[in-house]
Amino acid sequence: MLFASFLGLGLSVAIVGPTLQDLAANVNRNISSLSFIFVGRAFGYLSGSVIGGLLVYVMNYFLLLGISMLATTVGLYLVPFCKTAVLLTVMMCVFGTSIGVLDTGGNVLILALWGDKGAPHMQALHFCFALGAFLAPLLAKLALGPTASAENCTESDFHHPALNRSSEADSEALFGVPNDTNLLWAYAIIGTYMFLVSVILFGLFFKNSSKQEKTTASAQTSRRAKYHNALLCLLFLFFFFYVGAEVTYGSYVFSFATTHAGMKESEAAGLNSIFWGTFAVCRGLAIFFATCLQPGTMIVLSNIGSLTSSLFLVLFDKNPFCLWIATAVYGASMATTFPSGISWIEQYTTIHGKSAAFFVIGAALGEMAIPAVIGILQGKYPDLPVVLYTSLGASIATGVLFPVLYKLATSPLDHQRKENRKSEDQKALLSRSGLNEYEEENEEEEAEKWNEMDFEMIETDDTMRHSIIETSGSSSTEPTNQYLSNPLVFESSPHLPETRTKGTNT
Numbered sequence: 001m002l003f004a005s006f007l008g009l010g011l012s013v014a015i016v017g018p019t020l021q022d023l024a025a026n027v028n029r030n031i032s033s034l035s036f037i038f039v040g041r042a043f044g045y046l047s048g049s050v051i052g053g054l055l056v057y058v059m060n061y062f063l064l065l066g067i068s069m070l071a072t073t074v075g076l077y078l079v080p081f082c083k084t085a086v087l088l089t090v091m092m093c094v095f096g097t098s099i100g101v102l103d104t105g106g107n108v109l110i111l112a113l114w115g116d117k118g119a120p121h122m123q124a125l126h127f128c129f130a131l132g133a134f135l136a137p138l139l140a141k142l143a144l145g146p147t148a149s150a151e152n153c154t155e156s157d158f159h160h161p162a163l164n165r166s167s168e169a170d171s172e173a174l175f176g177v178p179n180d181t182n183l184l185w186a187y188a189i190i191g192t193y194m195f196l197v198s199v200i201l202f203g204l205f206f207k208n209s210s211k212q213e214k215t216t217a218s219a220q221t222s223r224r225a226k227y228h229n230a231l232l233c234l235l236f237l238f239f240f241f242y243v244g245a246e247v248t249y250g251s252y253v254f255s256f257a258t259t260h261a262g263m264k265e266s267e268a269a270g271l272n273s274i275f276w277g278t279f280a281v282c283r284g285l286a287i288f289f290a291t292c293l294q295p296g297t298m299i300v301l302s303n304i305g306s307l308t309s310s311l312f313l314v315l316f317d318k319n320p321f322c323l324w325i326a327t328a329v330y331g332a333s334m335a336t337t338f339p340s341g342i343s344w345i346e347q348y349t350t351i352h353g354k355s356a357a358f359f360v361i362g363a364a365l366g367e368m369a370i371p372a373v374i375g376i377l378q379g380k381y382p383d384l385p386v387v388l389y390t391s392l393g394a395s396i397a398t399g400v401l402f403p404v405l406y407k408l409a410t411s412p413l414d415h416q417r418k419e420n421r422k423s424e425d426q427k428a429l430l431s432r433s434g435l436n437e438y439e440e441e442n443e444e445e446e447a448e449k450w451n452e453m454d455f456e457m458i459e460t461d462d463t464m465r466h467s468i469i470e471t472s473g474s475s476s477t478e479p480t481n482q483y484l485s486n487p488l489v490f491e492s493s494p495h496l497p498e499t500r501t502k503g504t505n506t
Contacts, residue, residue, distance in 0.1 A: 017253070017254055070098075254268045281332070345359075
């Protein structure tokens, strides 16, 4: 169910990019002024990440995911009916809140179920997201056909109104049926899928509400790195640049291809799909790579690929062949970074709900700030490939941040190993001293037993001595003439005191 949920999450996030021009025409705005819908969605995503991080351990996870999926369904159904930019931004905010809860809850549950052994499962989870992101532009533009609102789109549409605005546009209702039925069908199909998944999640909640299984996280030994807070802050920045670049390129590559590179709408949709397609394929392959490669190795390879491909995109921004090749490589390079980053940090410090929410907030801020700024800059500088410059800058930033992260995570390991060795030696010494104390106690007990036996022997000797003395005393009371009449006895009688003395000394 997590995989099915993240498939819908990818569909929901990626559908905005290829339908951005249609949404702009629906609210009678241009693309540049409509870039604030990304701010609204990312702000909601930020709020949802915090809420999901707090609720994931205190709420039944079937219920939590079901509610988030249902809220996403409502947002998808209402977005095509919005006729004002403000209302569309509000709907995107609600929509972003639900996907933020879903994203945070899903990642935390994977870590709770499998811990640092869950790298393949984490890759599979995000592969489903990438698969949904790959299918979204195909559904929006190729399956349902091109729309009339963007057929004659030119480069000036980034900074001039898409339609001739009039006073009648300002008096339109907040909600209305869109003129483009393909836009309605694209969001309705994805919303229906999300609704079906939410129904299954609610069914599982009512079935297992009385016996929710506890995750194995409580049984696992918690680890806390020496620089735990510093690692989280740097990972916050790392995901800020990575997710910001990913969402910016995935959302603006369609508009960039039609306005800057002069591609047709179908070709631009194909370019968008090749980005998400290679993104999805490499995340699928990463499920198997994660069983034999360390997450850190996968991050390094991803950084090298994204830096190289984004550099080629900037250098050959109007060459269609280079755009296709570099976009494919860029999508493949960006595929494994996010799940590998989560699996990598879990190796050094345990990630709980609040910690996961913190770096997901960084991803949400990147999704919120970078696309909005790029939309404004693209409107002011239409002749410059601002989207491609963003990709290159984000690749440089992540390439610099990860070595710092690795250094902080691994620097205290030698010290910890020495401390562990010292603690083991201390335990061994304590165990040996305990044995010595035990032996000494046994020796003392045996000595006490022997002393008691000696005292008993002494008492026995004293009794015998007293009996001898009494016997000798009674012998001395006999008449002395008896001794006188017997010279032998008289001669032997002086030896009796000597015998008594010897007995007493003994």
